[in-house]
Amino acid sequence: MDDAHLQQESRHRADKELVMEIVNVTKSLPLGREKVEILKGISFQVHRGEFVSIVGPSGSGKSTLLGILAGLDTPSSGRVLIDGTDITHMTESKLAAVRNSKIGVVFQAYNLIATLTAQENVEVPLYVGKHVGSPSARAKELLALVGLSHRLSHRPNQLSGGEQQRVAIARALATDPAFVIADEPTGNLDANNGEHILQLISQLRDQTGKTFIIATHDPIIAAQADRAIRIVDGRIAEIVARDGADLSK
Numbered sequence: 001m002d003d004a005h006l007q008q009e010s011r012h013r014a015d016k017e018l019v020m021e022i023v024n025v026t027k028s029l030p031l032g033r034e035k036v037e038i039l040k041g042i043s044f045q046v047h048r049g050e051f052v053s054i055v056g057p058s059g060s061g062k063s064t065l066l067g068i069l070a071g072l073d074t075p076s077s078g079r080v081l082i083d084g085t086d087i088t089h090m091t092e093s094k095l096a097a098v099r100n101s102k103i104g105v106v107f108q109a110y111n112l113i114a115t116l117t118a119q120e121n122v123e124v125p126l127y128v129g130k131h132v133g134s135p136s137a138r139a140k141e142l143l144a145l146v147g148l149s150h151r152l153s154h155r156p157n158q159l160s161g162g163e164q165q166r167v168a169i170a171r172a173l174a175t176d177p178a179f180v181i182a183d184e185p186t187g188n189l190d191a192n193n194g195e196h197i198l199q200l201i202s203q204l205r206d207q208t209g210k211t212f213i214i215a216t217h218d219p220i221i222a223a224q225a226d227r228a229i230r231i232v233d234g235r236i237a238e239i240v241a242r243d244g245a246d247l248s249k
Helices: 003-012 062-069 092-102 118-127 135-145 161-173 191-208 219-224
Strands: 018-031 034-047 051-055 077-082 103-106 179-183 211-216 227-232 235-241
Touching: 018 062, 018 211, 034 062, 034 077, 034 211, 034 235, 051 062, 051 191, 051 219, 062 179, 062 211, 092 103, 103 161, 118 135, 118 161, 135 161, 135 191, 161 179, 161 191, 191 211, 191 219, 211 219
Parallel strands: 051 211, 051 227, 103 179, 179 211
Antiparallel strands: 018 034, 018 077, 227 235
16 A cells, blocks of 8 residues: 555544554565565554454465564564554564553464463463553453453363463453454354354454454454455555445555
8 A cells, every 4th residue: 555545544544543553564585595575565554443354365474464563573674653653673672562561462373371270371461561450350350351250260271262262362451452463363263163252352342442453364354344454465455444445545
């Protein structure tokens, strides 16, 4: 998307607070003597409280983009701003602090710590950096929010896949981040559990006002989002609103 489109998109949602801005992000990796261009100038904005899906075929650059948004990877060029702060060239220590306070991440494979209970898994991010209140109380509150008050003392191997993903979502919310990024959050679940997770994300967005950015192959999730950003061959092919309006023109 060029600068004109970026400005148009900004005007379209000018009444909402900006939580993330991606400006002409590129990413290339060496392959022998050549360079493989994975992202080729990605620009878009995300406003507080939005539910945005990032969709695209395998190899489109979707996962690479998600890693950059999460502060887990750096672009070759361009800028990433989180709550107005440019994280593109931050030192690892400062970036780690931003990840802990501003960014919640939900992985397809849950990534829970096997030896810890559900409550302890949610508490983990709260022992890094400074956070208000008791980690125990915050974990219990969030597990109640995702419907798992009865599973506080259960370890991951005692939970279903859907329950593990609920714990992972609660953990992502623990530090009250500016937004939550989810990478194929229903990818390891059957259709029924996947639908439950989608409903949960929608409910949490409504209840908490939290911003969700979800990478998915699932057209049902993409259709539920306020906007679907479709990536093809490292570029934004289109941005479509829930009502079908093309926002990329």
